[in-house]
Amino acid sequence: MFNGSIPALITPFRDGKVDDDAFVELVERQIKAGSAGLVPCGTTGETSTLSHAEHRHVVELCVSAAAGRVPIIAGAGSNSTEEAIGFLRHAKSVGAHAGLVVAPYYNRPSQDGILAHFARLNDAVQLPIIVYNVPARTSSDILPETMGRLAALPNVIGVKDATAQLDRPPRHTAMCGEDFIQLSGEDSTAVAFNAVGGTGCISVTANIAPEQCAAMQAACARGDFAEARRINQTLARLHRAIFLEPSPAPTKYALAKMGLCSEEIRLPLLPVASDQLKAELDAAMEEAGVRV
Numbered sequence: 001m002f003n004g005s006i007p008a009l010i011t012p013f014r015d016g017k018v019d020d021d022a023f024v025e026l027v028e029r030q031i032k033a034g035s036a037g038l039v040p041c042g043t044t045g046e047t048s049t050l051s052h053a054e055h056r057h058v059v060e061l062c063v064s065a066a067a068g069r070v071p072i073i074a075g076a077g078s079n080s081t082e083e084a085i086g087f088l089r090h091a092k093s094v095g096a097h098a099g100l101v102v103a104p105y106y107n108r109p110s111q112d113g114i115l116a117h118f119a120r121l122n123d124a125v126q127l128p129i130i131v132y133n134v135p136a137r138t139s140s141d142i143l144p145e146t147m148g149r150l151a152a153l154p155n156v157i158g159v160k161d162a163t164a165q166l167d168r169p170p171r172h173t174a175m176c177g178e179d180f181i182q183l184s185g186e187d188s189t190a191v192a193f194n195a196v197g198g199t200g201c202i203s204v205t206a207n208i209a210p211e212q213c214a215a216m217q218a219a220c221a222r223g224d225f226a227e228a229r230r231i232n233q234t235l236a237r238l239h240r241a242i243f244l245e246p247s248p249a250p251t252k253y254a255l256a257k258m259g260l261c262s263e264e265i266r267l268p269l270l271p272v273a274s275d276q277l278k279a280e281l282d283a284a285m286e287e288a289g290v291r292v
Contacts (some may be wrong), residue, residue, distance in 0.1 A: 001071050001097065002130065002158060002181050003199040004036030004221065005213040008044040009208035010059055010248050012261035018054055020061060022261040026207075027160040029260070033210035036200065036217070038062055039100055040073030043137065043246045044204050049266040056090050063095045071131055073202075077102030081117050098128040100160060100202070105138035111146045122153040129155050134162035134185060144168065148175030160185040160202045161178030161193070187213075188239040191232045194220040204247060205239055208254045209288045229283040237284040244277055245270075253282055257292055 007030055012022035030038060040062035041047040041055050050058065059074045066072055076087035076099035088099045103109075104117050121129060131150055135141040140151070141163070150156045158181025160266040161168050166189060169182050183200045184193035190201040199221070206213035212231055219228040242250040246269050256263040263271040272278060285292060 001008060002008075002037060002073065002183065003217075004184065005034070005206050005210070005217040006039060006073065006200060007035055007043040007210060007213075008036040008039045008202050008204055009062070009170065010207055010251055010255065010261070011041070011045040011047075011050065011054075012252075012255075013264040013266065014262050016264075018050075018058060018061075019261060023058065023061055024065045026255075026260060027062060030206070030210050031066065031069050034214035034218075035070065035210050036214070037071045037073060037097075038066060038114070039073045039075060039202055042100060042132075042202070043102075043134070044207070044251065044268055045065045045075060046269070047075050049269075052086075052283045055087065056094075058178045059091055059096060060094045063108035064140060067238045071097040073098045073100045075100050077104075077132060079104045079106050081120050081288075084117075084121055085124045088121060088127055088129075092125055092127040096127070098130055098157070099125075100132050102132040102134060103138045103140045103142050105140065106138050111143060114140060114142055114146060115149050118150050118156060122155045125155075127155065128157045129153075130158045130160055130181070130183065131156060132162070132185065134160075136162070144171040144175050147172055151180050157181055158183060161198075162186050164189050166192055166196055169193060173197050188236065190226045191216065191220060191225065194228070195225060204242055204251060205235060207251050208258075209235060209238060209290050210286065212288055212290075235288050238281075238290075241277070241281050241284040244280065245272055245274070248283055250277065253278065254285055254290070257282070257285075258290075
């Protein structure tokens with residue numbers, strides 16, 4: 001169920017509130033473009049500045065708008081284990097197909113603490129869990145040996161790996177088994193990730209170029225890595241440009257230029273202001289074949 005191009009959706013805002021209409025339009029656009037699933041309330045969705053009520057609302061909106069056409073992996077992470085349980089329970093209650101749970105951040109738990117966190121979630125809520133490993137944001141790297149222990153939990157079915165370490169997929173396969181789902185969390189290495197054992201990408205770039213990302217992932221799935229590399233070459237500049245300022249500001253600039261949302265973003269992040277970056281994003285979008 002969880003493979004291919006899966007955009008980590010932005011959360012559009014207007015006048016300080018979630019822009020429901022824009023969000024639903026973004027969901028429709030992704031499904032029509034061939035995206036294989038959707039992630040609301042991930043890092044790209046600015047979940048860290050959403051209130052709990054807003055978080056729940058966005059997940060509900062995504063499930064409702066998708067209407068069963070693609071699986072929904074709802075962001076459900078927290079550095080508080082009990083808070084994460086609450087998000088998972090809500091995701092299950094509204095019909096999400098899985099929860100995306102980041103390693104506990106700020107607390108900097110030990111590997112045993114990470115295992116205990118996910119074991120508590122596994123026991124508390126009967127919903128598939130995709131573990132999200134992004135050490136650059138959490139300061140907690142889930143080591144392959146620990147991933148193997150997590151994979152033994154019945155509800156832990158896969159990982160979103162944002163380490164950009166291409167030795168991880170084969171090590172995870174060895175530790176977790178062939179059925180363990182491995183999704184890249186890093187667009188620029190997504191094709192290489194698939195070549196060594198991955199089956200898809202939870203993507204930021206797909207917000208802007210959904211057709212291209214879906215086609216690239218489809219090429220990987222059928223073993224046509226020459227075509228996947230060709231598409232990725234057209235996307236490479238965009239992969240880089242959208243992280244030249246803190247994400248998702250560059251992505252929101254691009255989507256606003258397409259008329260799909262406002263550039264509004266929540267503090268402490270700021271909208272793109274640099275004319276130089278705007279020009280780079282414009283050029284990257286053109287190179288990727290994105291229609292503006």
